[in-house]
Amino acid sequence: MTRDSLEATYRILDASANRAGEGLRTLEEWTRFGLDAAELTAEFKQIRHDVAAVLAQLPRQELLAARDTIGDVGTRLETSTEYQRATPQDVVQAGIARTGQSLRVIEEYLKTIDARLARIVEQARYRFYVVAAKLELLIVRSPLRDRIHNARLYLLIDAGSDIDTFESNVACMAQAGVDVFQLRDKRQTDRVLIDRARRATSIAHDFNALVLMNDRADLAMAAQCDGVHVGQDELPVELARKIVGDHRLVGLSTHQIDQAEDALKVGADYIGCGPVFPSSTKTFQQYAGLEYLRDVAKRIKIPAFAIGGIELTNLDEVLSTQVHRIAVTGVVRDADDPVQMVKWLREKLDAATGEEESR
Numbered sequence: 001m002t003r004d005s006l007e008a009t010y011r012i013l014d015a016s017a018n019r020a021g022e023g024l025r026t027l028e029e030w031t032r033f034g035l036d037a038a039e040l041t042a043e044f045k046q047i048r049h050d051v052a053a054v055l056a057q058l059p060r061q062e063l064l065a066a067r068d069t070i071g072d073v074g075t076r077l078e079t080s081t082e083y084q085r086a087t088p089q090d091v092v093q094a095g096i097a098r099t100g101q102s103l104r105v106i107e108e109y110l111k112t113i114d115a116r117l118a119r120i121v122e123q124a125r126y127r128f129y130v131v132a133a134k135l136e137l138l139i140v141r142s143p144l145r146d147r148i149h150n151a152r153l154y155l156l157i158d159a160g161s162d163i164d165t166f167e168s169n170v171a172c173m174a175q176a177g178v179d180v181f182q183l184r185d186k187r188q189t190d191r192v193l194i195d196r197a198r199r200a201t202s203i204a205h206d207f208n209a210l211v212l213m214n215d216r217a218d219l220a221m222a223a224q225c226d227g228v229h230v231g232q233d234e235l236p237v238e239l240a241r242k243i244v245g246d247h248r249l250v251g252l253s254t255h256q257i258d259q260a261e262d263a264l265k266v267g268a269d270y271i272g273c274g275p276v277f278p279s280s281t282k283t284f285q286q287y288a289g290l291e292y293l294r295d296v297a298k299r300i301k302i303p304a305f306a307i308g309g310i311e312l313t314n315l316d317e318v319l320s321t322q323v324h325r326i327a328v329t330g331v332v333r334d335a336d337d338p339v340q341m342v343k344w345l346r347e348k349l350d351a352a353t354g355e356e357e358s359r
């Protein structure tokens with residue numbers, strides 16, 4: 001290689017190493033502070049260190065001597081999208097693209113200097129693609145994720161006595177302010193569940209509400225509803241995700257903080273948190289209680305719905321934990337006027353959300 005070519009190669013390696021380091025750091029900051037995702041943060045950090053260790057094996061003097069930021073024509077070229085970052089998610093997506101490209105550039109030019117070092121960078125690039133895909137899945141903004149994020153009132157319903165009553169119930173509840181329905185009826189046949197979920201989805205969508213299936217990802221797909229809710233001992237979130245895909249929702253029940261932290265790692269879109277209080281719908285030996293909700297509000301970034309025995313009379317206690325989303329059954333099902341009950345719950349939730357936003 002000529003002296004000029006070698007110098008240009010060092011310039012490329014120096015610039016690309018800086019770009020890769022900055023890109024990895026940008027991603028690391030979001031997994032650390034935006035998502036509290038310790039494993040992803042550690043993986044990005046390790047890749048950053050491994051690439052830096054490779055570059056450290058090149059003659060530093062040569063790299064620095066080749067650096068010419070002022071004379072670099074590239075620093076004067078600006079693309080129209082470079083300053084378009086509406087959200088941190090945009091920053092992350094740009095960071096992923098920039099880092100992948102830089103690692104590839106380093107690898108290619110290193111081949112002309114030291115094939116062994118190039119192979120180490122190639123391995124780092126493959127590891128980067130795996131971890132970047134995990135991160136992208138967490139931040140990808142599907143319309144349903146935005147909607148579960150904005151949801152406050154989640155109602156678990158059974159299949160009802162007949163289809164007409166069921167349909168009119170869904171319409172009334174959605175109109176009164178329910179954001180999300182879950183079809184939970186352990187006594188029904190698959191056929192009934194599929195039919196009810198299909199119809200509920202079609203009605204709920206007219207009111208901008210969502211419908212999820214309890215426990216069964218296969219039935220969620222058969223009914224083409226908005227997702228599935230699974231429990232700790234049921235279909236694992238990763239497998240539910242394989243069945244329903246990235247654009248439908250997967251919710252997970254959690255009862256303690258390590259389960260809530262795991263929910264983020266396995267890619268759940270939201271969590272149910274409870275049981276908070278004794279419930280008339282289901283019996284429990286143990287309660288997660290209000291303390292668990294306080295922990296979740298402080299530490300968990302995905303939407304969290306408090307569940308279990310929530311009534312109008314204890315809703316203030318729930319809201320005081322700073323968890324501002326609830327999932328209910330009995331308080332609505334057993335109310336003298338279920339529609340009125342939904343409206344009251346809605347009012348209280350909206351008031352709490354309004355206070356939060358004005359703080």
Ligand SMILES: Cc1ncc(COP(=O)(O)OP(=O)(O)O)c(N)n1
Binds near residue numbers: 184229273
């Ligand atoms: C929103 C929401 N949160 C929690 C649960 C409870 O789910 P799970 O623990 O799987 O219990 P069953 O519903 O299967 O009895 C839920 N369904 N929804």
Ligand SMILES: Cc1ncsc1CCOP(=O)(O)O
Binds near residue numbers: 279310
């Ligand atoms: C399915 C489920 N899991 C925890 S509580 C509950 C039932 C809904 O609770 P409630 O009827 O107490 O509002």
Ligand SMILES: [Mg+2]
Binds near residue numbers: 214215229230231234
């Ligand atoms: Mg379940």
